[in-house]
Every structure is written in C-alpha cells, then in structure tokens.
Amino acid sequence: MLTKVFPIQLKDGKQAEAEALVEEFAPKGPGAEDGTLSFRVYRDPARADYLLFVEHFADQAAYDAHTGSAAYRELIAGRFAGMVVEFVELDHELLVAL
Structure with a gap:
C-alpha cells in the first residue's frame, strides 16, 4: 500500500472555494478509481486556508492512474x-492500524 500525505497552504480567503472543489473532485476522481483505497481531506478549524490530504493507494501504478485521470488534471x-x-508531498509507510 502507498500512503500520500499533503499538507497544503491555500491562498488567503480560498478555504471555502477549495473545499467545494475537493468535494466535487472526490466522487469523480478517487471515488471512481479501483486502486484508490481511501481519500480523506481534513480542515484545521484553528488554521484558516489550510487543508490536509491523506490518501491510500494499492500501489504506485494506482497513484499514477489517479494523478493521470481527466478529473485530476x-x-x-x-x-x-x-x-x-x-504544498509538500510526503510518502508514509503504515506501521500500525486498528
């Protein structure tokens, strides 16, 4: 499994617009992809104009398909x-899961 984490600083005042776009993207991109195991986006209520993406893919090929999709582009x-x-792209390896 491939885990990607993206802390993303948005331009000032873009929080609502970015959240709406992510909500539009989720079913068209990750929700329609066999190799995308989970796609989660978090907001920090104490930090404006910031999102944290946490994504799990079956493998590198699934991630490549995700980022190559028409919806993603x-x-x-x-x-x-x-x-x-x-934004920063961070790869993680699973250590513990419950």
Missing part, C-alpha cells in the same frame, strides 16, 4: 493548483 492540477501557496 482538470480539478486538482488545474483549478485547485491555482489556490495553493505551498
């Missing part, structure tokens, strides 16, 4: 990217 690499100040 249009909504995330396209519209969402214009709302981002900074």
Whole structure:
C-alpha cells in the first residue's frame, strides 16, 4: 500500500472555494478509481486556508492512474493548483492500524 500525505497552504480567503472543489473532485476522481483505497481531506478549524490530504493507494501504478485521470488534471492540477501557496508531498509507510 502507498500512503500520500499533503499538507497544503491555500491562498488567503480560498478555504471555502477549495473545499467545494475537493468535494466535487472526490466522487469523480478517487471515488471512481479501483486502486484508490481511501481519500480523506481534513480542515484545521484553528488554521484558516489550510487543508490536509491523506490518501491510500494499492500501489504506485494506482497513484499514477489517479494523478493521470481527466478529473485530476482538470480539478486538482488545474483549478485547485491555482489556490495553493505551498504544498509538500510526503510518502508514509503504515506501521500500525486498528
């Protein structure tokens, strides 16, 4: 399993717009992909204009298919990217799960 974590700082005042776009993307992208095991996006109520993406994929090929999809290119690499100040892509390996 491949785990990706993305802390994302948004441009000022973009929280609501970014959240709406992520809600639009979820069923069209990750929700329709066999290799996407989970797609979760968190907001921090104490921090404006910030989202945390936590995503699980079956393997690297599933992640590549995810980022190569038409929905990803249009909504995330396209519209969402214009709302981002900074993001970091972090790979994680599962240690414990309950």
